[in-house]
Amino acid sequence: MRSALAQAEAAGCLARQGPLTRLVDALVIGGGPAGLMAAEALAGAGCGVLVAEARPTLGRKLLMAGKSGLNLTRSEPGPAFAAAYTEGGAWLAPILAGFGPGEVRAWAEGLGIEVFTGSSLRVFPRGMKASPLLRAWTRRLAAAGVGFRTRWRWTGWKGEEARFETPEGACGVRAGATVLALGGASWARLGSDGAWAGILAGAGVPIAPFRPSNVGFRVAWPATMARHFGAPVKPVRLLAGGRAVLGELVVSARGIEGGGVYALAHLLREGAPLALDLAPGREEADLARRLARPRGKASLSNHLRKATGLAPVKLALLRALDPGALADPASTARALKALAVPLAGPRPIDEAISTAGGVMRAGLDAGLMLRARPGVFCAGEMLDWDAPTGGYLLTACLATGRHAGQGAARWLEGLPNGGGRDTS
Ligand SMILES: Cc1cc2nc3c(=O)[nH]c(=O)nc-3n(C[C@H](O)[C@H](O)[C@H](O)COP(=O)(O)OP(=O)(O)OC[C@H]3O[C@@H](n4cnc5c(N)ncnc54)[C@H](O)[C@@H]3O)c2cc1C
Numbered sequence: 001m002r003s004a005l006a007q008a009e010a011a012g013c014l015a016r017q018g019p020l021t022r023l024v025d026a027l028v029i030g031g032g033p034a035g036l037m038a039a040e041a042l043a044g045a046g047c048g049v050l051v052a053e054a055r056p057t058l059g060r061k062l063l064m065a066g067k068s069g070l071n072l073t074r075s076e077p078g079p080a081f082a083a084a085y086t087e088g089g090a091w092l093a094p095i096l097a098g099f100g101p102g103e104v105r106a107w108a109e110g111l112g113i114e115v116f117t118g119s120s121l122r123v124f125p126r127g128m129k130a131s132p133l134l135r136a137w138t139r140r141l142a143a144a145g146v147g148f149r150t151r152w153r154w155t156g157w158k159g160e161e162a163r164f165e166t167p168e169g170a171c172g173v174r175a176g177a178t179v180l181a182l183g184g185a186s187w188a189r190l191g192s193d194g195a196w197a198g199i200l201a202g203a204g205v206p207i208a209p210f211r212p213s214n215v216g217f218r219v220a221w222p223a224t225m226a227r228h229f230g231a232p233v234k235p236v237r238l239l240a241g242g243r244a245v246l247g248e249l250v251v252s253a254r255g256i257e258g259g260g261v262y263a264l265a266h267l268l269r270e271g272a273p274l275a276l277d278l279a280p281g282r283e284e285a286d287l288a289r290r291l292a293r294p295r296g297k298a299s300l301s302n303h304l305r306k307a308t309g310l311a312p313v314k315l316a317l318l319r320a321l322d323p324g325a326l327a328d329p330a331s332t333a334r335a336l337k338a339l340a341v342p343l344a345g346p347r348p349i350d351e352a353i354s355t356a357g358g359v360m361r362a363g364l365d366a367g368l369m370l371r372a373r374p375g376v377f378c379a380g381e382m383l384d385w386d387a388p389t390g391g392y393l394l395t396a397c398l399a400t401g402r403h404a405g406q407g408a409a410r411w412l413e414g415l416p417n418g419g420g421r422d423t424s
Pocket of ligand 1: 029030031032033034035052053054055058059060061062064065066068069070071072073152153154155181182183184187190191192193196352353354379380381382390391392393394395397
């Protein structure tokens with residue numbers, strides 16, 4: 001079988017223009033989910049497409065997401081789904097209306113991947129892996145004539161030409177339209193190192209600073225907590241910045257992490273204090289009454305356990321973080337319902353599941369085309385939106401990838417890219 005690139009060349013998508021410069025209809029830079037979806041939209045519109053990826057293989061972060069089951073999307077009605085993107089919700093809502101949870105499901109099924117809706121409405125491939133999906137997807141793209149170049153690192157523009165470092169040396173590509181889908185700024189070893197931000201800022205594109213999102217927070221635990229590292233705390237209600245989330249967290253040597261923490265990370269990273277309700281659904285007065293029962297010869301630990309029925313890790317948190325509250329039943333109950341956790345800041349950005357910040361809405365038109373560079377579109381996590389885990393990240397990457405790809409295809413046809421309206 002001929003390579004995808006050979007097919008693309010044979011199909012006339014890719015013509016050589018001198019030894020070092022190539023000419024394509026559409027160039028997609030970044031081979032993650034957003035870039036591949038942009039390529040799919042462009043190929044579907046009949047455009048010749050070249051995907052250039054810096055790493056030796058495509059979709060490395062997608063494959064990493066597959067290690068925890070690949071939460072593709074969430075079965076949730078449109079307005080509730082868009083609301084998860086907080087300030088970005090109004091921007092993304094019309095884009096998600098074109099490709100939301102239902103479309104993500106149908107797209108995955110179209111690739112032969114059976115999906116199911118798990119607890120808390122999260123949608124996963126039945127195989128809980130990304131590799132079969134990525135394989136089927138790249139096969140379908142290659143069959144549609146999409147060409148791929150890996151180990152091609154985009155270094156910026158020289159005039160109209162996108163410049164790349166490749167194993168064969170520097171080269172350039174001239175494209176009628178370009179989609180940048182370069183990812184955020186975490187897990188740099190998977191390719192998304194955020195180095196593009198300097199290039200775009202230099203081209204006059206407004207860039208919001210990167211911030212860690214869906215990230216753990218540091219806590220300086222006393223030695224007594226060591227035997228609880230790795231223990232899940234659930235159910236727990238997390239309270240920060242006027243918001244409450246019922247979920248779970250995990251105590252680790254470095255602090256706390258897990259879904260409940262990630263859901264509030266955007267508030268916690270701005271310094272909102274965190275409190276835990278370790279006994280959600282239980283009345284403080286009832287807890288105090290139980291704790292006031294005569295203790296007899298029972299140790300304090302046994303008394304707390306029997307009176308509250310709470311897991312050892314929860315009681316260890318109480319003792320570690322507010323030992324003074326154990327002085328009487330009323331203050332113990334109060335602390336169990338609102339235990340302050342002293343956070344020492346987020347974990348380093350490279351450990352974050354996703355990053356906020358990136359290309360700002362004001363720098364793009366409604367078709368996701370850069371105002372500073374007509375004919376260049378942006379998609380995926382490199383855009384300045386934020387969302388918790390739960391399938392929101394991949395759905396927005398796929399939706400914006402498709403939207404940017406469609407805009408680029410319209411641009412190639414000389415039609416408005418959908419960006420006539422100013423949404424900034
Ligand atoms: C551990 C982990 C688990 C996750 N689990 C989930 C989950 O279950 N559900 C979910 O919704 N999301 C999850 N995510 C987040 C999700 O994987 C990302 O949001 C998504 O992959 C971003 O897609 P993207 O295409 O925008 O960027 P990326 O997937 O990061 O792809 C960007 C691509 O651009 C390439 N690139 C960068 N710079 C250059 C350059 N200069 N030249 C050429 N190529 C370049 C990179 O190598 C990379 O391949 C998880 C993330 C992590 C780290």
